[in-house]
Amino acid sequence: MTESEPGAAPAGTRNIHNINARTLRTLGHPLRIQLLSALREFGPATASGLGERLGESSGATSYHLRQLAEGGLVEDAPDLGKGRERWWRAVHDGTMFEASEFRTHADPVVRGAIDVVLHETATT
Template sequence: MPRKPFSARTLDAHALKSFAHPLRLSLYELLEEHGPSTATRLAGLLGHNTGATSYHLRELARHGMIEEAPELGRGKEKYWRIVPGGFSYGETPPGDEEAASALETLMDDLLRRRGAELARWREEEASTPEEWIRASGLGRRSLLLTAQETERMRDEVFEVLERYRALADRRAREPRREPDPSLGRVVVHFDVLPVGVTGDGRPAARD
C-alpha cells in the first residue's frame, strides 16, 4: 500500500531522478536554510561556477522544487526560493531501477541531514537564547501499538505539523524589508518506525 503523502506535492519518478544529484541537494539545502538567493551567491558558497549552478537551479525549478522570486531581483539579477508546501517522496514504479536508486540516495541524504542538524544543535545550544532553549525539545518514545493505532497517531501528529507549515508558508510569502527578529528557522524531525516486526505482524524474537 502506498504511503500517505503529507505535503502539497508528491515527487514522481522523473522528479526523484532529477533531485537525487549531490549539487542539487546542496542547492536546495542552502535555499531552505538561507532563504532566496542568486546563482552567483550560491555558486560562491559551494565553490562551483555560476553557469553550472544556474543549470542545476533551472532543473530544480523544472520539477517544481524551487521558483523564481521576481520581486527581489534587479535588472538581470535572478533570485530563487523554495516552493512553499513541502513535498513527499512518491512510490517508485515497479521495475524502474533508476528511480529506486534515486529514492535510496534521497533517503540516505535525509538521514545525513538529520544527523548533521542534531549535531549542529548540540554545538549551538550553549549560545542559543534562553527562550529558544525552552521552546526546543528532543524526544524518543518506544510504544507498543497496533498498526491501526500507529497510523492514527502518525496522522494526528502530521495534521499538527501541517498547520504550522501553512503558517510558515504564509510568512515566507509576505514581503519584508527587514527580517523579523522574533522569527527563527525551526527544524522538526518526526519518524514512526516499526522495529523488528515480522511479516506476520508479530514482534521478531531477539536473542
C-alpha cells in the same frame, strides 16, 4: 498535502510536497538536493550566491536550479532581482515520500535517485 501551489496552504501550516517518481528523478543529483535545502533554510538566492555558499561554480548551480525549476521544486523570484540578477526560491517548505514505494520501482533511474536522496538526507 500533495503538490499544492505556493501559498495554497492554510495560514499556519507548511506547504509540503509529496514526491512522485518524476520529482524523484529531478532530485537524483546531490547538488540539486543541496541547492533545494539551502533555498529552504536560508531563503531566496542567486545562482552565484548559492555557488559561493556550496563551493560550486555559478554555472553548475545555474544549470541545476533550472532543472529543479523544470521539476516544479524551485521558481524564479523576479521581484527580488535587480538588473540581470536572477533570484530563485523554493516552491515548497519541505518534501515527503515513502522510500519503500520507490525501492522496487520499474525505472532504474528512479531506484538510483531514491538512493541518492536517502544518502544525501542522511549525511547532511
